[in-house]
Amino acid sequence: MKRVIHVVGAVICNEQGDVLCALRGSNMSLPNVWEFPGGKVEEGESPEAALVREVREELGCTVSVGKLLVDVFHEYEHAIVHLRTYEARLTDGEPRAREHAELRWVPLSQLRDLRWAPADLPTVEALLAKSRS
Numbered sequence: 231m232k233r234v235i236h237v238v239g240a241v242i243c244n245e246q247g248d249v250l251c252a253l254r255g256s257n258m259s260l261p262n263v264w265e266f267p268g269g270k271v272e273e274g275e276s277p278e279a280a281l282v283r284e285v286r287e288e289l290g291c292t293v294s295v296g297k298l299l300v301d302v303f304h305e306y307e308h309a310i311v312h313l314r315t316y317e318a319r320l321t322d323g324e325p326r327a328r329e330h331a332e333l334r335w336v337p338l339s340q341l342r343d344l345r346w347a348p349a350d351l352p353t354v355e356a357l358l359a360k361s362r363s
């Protein structure tokens with residue numbers, strides 16, 4: 231049985247409604263794909279607390295965590311990723327790529343043009359569906 235990794239991702243939007251997307255580096259697992267900032271939930275940690283901690287580590291800024299958007303399991307070669315994505319709002323600091331190859335604010339209309347980590351596609355679709363409703 232593959233191990234299950236519990237991962238959280240933050241959907242952070244700016245005033246124009248662009249979404250903050252992060253490019254995984256070539257030296258990371260799942261290299262060179264776009265993802266939502268976040269990471270693994272530690273033992274005994276709530277998903278919300280993990281998201282605040284990971285965003286602080288990766289982007290050097292603070293978010294407040296809002297609604298759960300998507301809760302999905304995706305089977306990769308290396309493991310099964312249990313990904314929960316949340317709406318999140320920047321409350322302090324400016325995001326900087328401390329660990330990622332690049333950060334980019336992407337308009338909703340261009341979200342599908344990025345090469346996403348496969349587990350993230352349901353979140354991309356949920357964001358597009360929400361913007362149409």
Ligand SMILES: Nc1nc2c([nH]c(=O)n2[C@H]2C[C@H](O)[C@@H](COP(=O)(O)OP(=O)(O)OP(=O)(O)O)O2)c(=O)[nH]1
Pocket residue numbers: 235237238239258259260265266267268269270311313347348349350
């Ligand atoms: N942070 C994040 N990880 C994602 C997303 N989608 C997705 O499939 N993943 C995967 C990539 C990794 O396998 C795992 C998250 O681990 P991580 O961000 O701590 O990165 P990592 O594997 O480089 O960490 P590590 O082995 O160095 O401890 O979940 C996403 O949107 N955000």
